[in-house]
Amino acid sequence: MILKKWFYPLAAVTFAAAVLMIANFDNGLFDIDQFGFEFFGGLDFLLFFRFLGEEWFLAIISIAAVLYLWFRRNHYLGMLIVLFAVGGGNYLNKFMQTLIERPRPGSQEDGFSFPSGHAMVTIIAAVVLIYLITEKSGDAAGQALMFAVGILISVLAGLSRLPEEAHYFTDVIGGWLLGYTYAIVCLLVYEYLMKRRISSHINE
Secondary structure, rough: OHHHHHHHHHHHHHHHHHHHHHHHOOOHHHHHHHHHHHHHHOOHHHHHHHHHHHHHHHHHHHHHHHHHHHHOOHHHHHHHHHHHHHHHHHHHHHHHHHHHOOOOOOOOOOOOOOOHHHHHHHHHHHHHOOOOOOOOOOHHHHHHHHHHHHHHHHHHHHHOOOOOOOHHHHHHHHHHHHHHHHHHHHHHHHHHHHHHHHHHHHHH
């Protein structure tokens, strides 16, 4: 699998960075959030990309990935991992927002602010779905391109929340950090179950 040498170790870094961010909401993060509003707040074209992080859009691409894994590969474990990753990531995001209770900066939307669901769930979907769809392709360049496109989609989805002040910039960054960490956890579970399945078939 391409990029695996740094894909997995990076998850430990992103998790540590997210924990550090949560611990320092009231100590030194104002400048980052202020920069986010000043730099991205006036870029109204980013609002167009908000749909990329909406639950209905993520549901559509997840269902498409499940159907691909079903009809093209009969990959039932992969199908379950997609549901566990995207659906579970969405619930985890809402749980963390309720647990942390960071108020939104200026939006009239309900709920709390950290971490951004658009940023968190889109990066989960990008990493997990592309991994499962391309793991047998053998096309390293095509795989790298798909990951680049997936990350770009997550970046646009996360940044789309800043012009309308639905989130702080650190909410978006935290969403990416935690989303990536959760995505890698899902893939580690997937690979563990795949190894168990292969070893059980060998021993039969």
